[in-house]
Amino acid sequence: MKAKKRFIALLLSLAMIFSFSVADGEISADTKAANNTVTVTLRVEDSSKTLIPPTKITLDKDTVATINNTFNASVETPVLETAHVTAAHALAKYVSDQSKTPASDLTFAYGNPASILGQDTLDSSYFWSFRVNNTSPVMEDGFTQYNFTSCPVQDGDSIVVFRQYYNTTTSESSSYSYFDKESYETGVNEKVSVTLKKESFDENWNTTADPAANQDVFIANTTGPGPVPAIAWVTTTDKNGMVDLTFNKAGTYALYSSSMNADGTPASSRAYAKITVKEAQPPASATPTPTIPPTPTATPTPTVPPDHSYEIKKPSIPKKVKTKVKKKKVTISWTKIDMAERYEVFYSKKNKKNFKKLTSTKKTKITKKFKKGKYFIKCRCYGMSGGKKVYSNYSKIISFKVK
Numbered sequence: 001m002k003a004k005k006r007f008i009a010l011l012l013s014l015a016m017i018f019s020f021s022v023a024d025g026e027i028s029a030d031t032k033a034a035n036n037t038v039t040v041t042l043r044v045e046d047s048s049k050t051l052i053p054p055t056k057i058t059l060d061k062d063t064v065a066t067i068n069n070t071f072n073a074s075v076e077t078p079v080l081e082t083a084h085v086t087a088a089h090a091l092a093k094y095v096s097d098q099s100k101t102p103a104s105d106l107t108f109a110y111g112n113p114a115s116i117l118g119q120d121t122l123d124s125s126y127f128w129s130f131r132v133n134n135t136s137p138v139m140e141d142g143f144t145q146y147n148f149t150s151c152p153v154q155d156g157d158s159i160v161v162f163r164q165y166y167n168t169t170t171s172e173s174s175s176y177s178y179f180d181k182e183s184y185e186t187g188v189n190e191k192v193s194v195t196l197k198k199e200s201f202d203e204n205w206n207t208t209a210d211p212a213a214n215q216d217v218f219i220a221n222t223t224g225p226g227p228v229p230a231i232a233w234v235t236t237t238d239k240n241g242m243v244d245l246t247f248n249k250a251g252t253y254a255l256y257s258s259s260m261n262a263d264g265t266p267a268s269s270r271a272y273a274k275i276t277v278k279e280a281q282p283p284a285s286a287t288p289t290p291t292i293p294p295t296p297t298a299t300p301t302p303t304v305p306p307d308h309s310y311e312i313k314k315p316s317i318p319k320k321v322k323t324k325v326k327k328k329k330v331t332i333s334w335t336k337i338d339m340a341e342r343y344e345v346f347y348s349k350k351n352k353k354n355f356k357k358l359t360s361t362k363k364t365k366i367t368k369k370f371k372k373g374k375y376f377i378k379c380r381c382y383g384m385s386g387g388k389k390v391y392s393n394y395s396k397i398i399s400f401k402v403k
Helices: 002-035 061-072 087-098
Strands: 038-045 050-059 106-109 112-116 126-132 158-167 177-179 183-187 191-201 207-211 216-221 230-236 242-246 251-257 271-278 322-326 329-333 342-348 356-361 365-369 373-385 388-391 398-402
Touching: 038 087, 050 061, 050 087, 050 271, 061 087, 087 106, 087 112, 087 158, 112 126, 177 251, 177 271, 183 191, 191 271, 216 356, 230 242, 322 398, 329 373, 356 365
Parallel strands: 038 158, 183 271
Antiparallel strands: 038 050, 106 112, 126 158, 177 191, 191 207, 191 242, 216 230, 216 251, 251 271, 322 329, 329 365, 342 356, 342 373, 373 388, 373 398
16 A cells, blocks of 8 residues: 555656656746847848848847837837837847947838938838738738738848838839849859749739749849949840849849839839859869870961950931820830840930930830820930940930820
8 A cells, every 4th residue: 555655656756847847848948939049131122222232130139128228219109119029120230230320210100111221211102111031921810911110030031121102193002023032053154044023912912923024134243342233234034034144254243123114103122132153163074095196297377266255336226116005005116226235215204305214125116004194205225345335326206195
């Protein structure tokens, strides 16, 4: 009987020890999770330039508390209150590291950025929006969207803040666009495929990722000095939003892409990606098989290697520029020009002055949407000579009306 009681007491003791061990383990895991650092990638895109390039931001709970105190000290209503890491904390950390007055250089309104490093929302048609891992974060109900100051982020997340345009007349917003990768690696003279996507919605208002077809992609060489990389060349995506790129020189390159409406307002956000091009590795050479020395022959006269850099004349002016108006869609066409690499179309609403670029394309016909009014159109083209553009003169200016 005593042995039985001792056995039961032993079981109870073991159970108590086990339960305490589990409880201690859970507390330890929670404490560890609370103290873990979170590293995210932050990028901020204005309508026409990258305001903050892709930057790694590391935060922990102490940094979050410091940021909260800094940004809440000068306002009546706290703007950053959460103890967990949010998308706003990542941007606030970057601004705090760059500015002596972070609470002035980054402001918030209704839970979202109002001004970033002096770049405000311009007017009621523009506002700062954001995506995490190229998606619009929603709460547990699967519908309600997080705002910037409450959206939690995890280690490894990618945050993109971008200026979005809202048309108060049509109630349409510019779309969010992005490349399928944030960074690519390739070798010299090796093909790399890039896909450009844009955010859209299906009939049930579920978010979809559609191909950004026939959209210009700008490639800039970021290797070397200078704050602003020069555009190396421009290409256009196919119907699937894809483009194949080949680089003949090692270095680091940046890809940009954005689209504009006919009135000059943004149709999509500015997409960005980085491409690292490495020198081609020479193939491993096998041990050569001994050969019998050839009979000596006369030394041939050295030949000068051909010069592949060539000069071209100024391309001809695009002719027979025509327009065809169908409701608000206007088709613009012109003749094909030999030696033309691309065609550029410009438009104006102010009596043949203040022209703005409408598009750059390899095609000889485009279709764009225009608002009601009278417009003036002119075209030109360019060829490439020694890596530089050689432009034609502008075509004759023509006009059309959209009713």
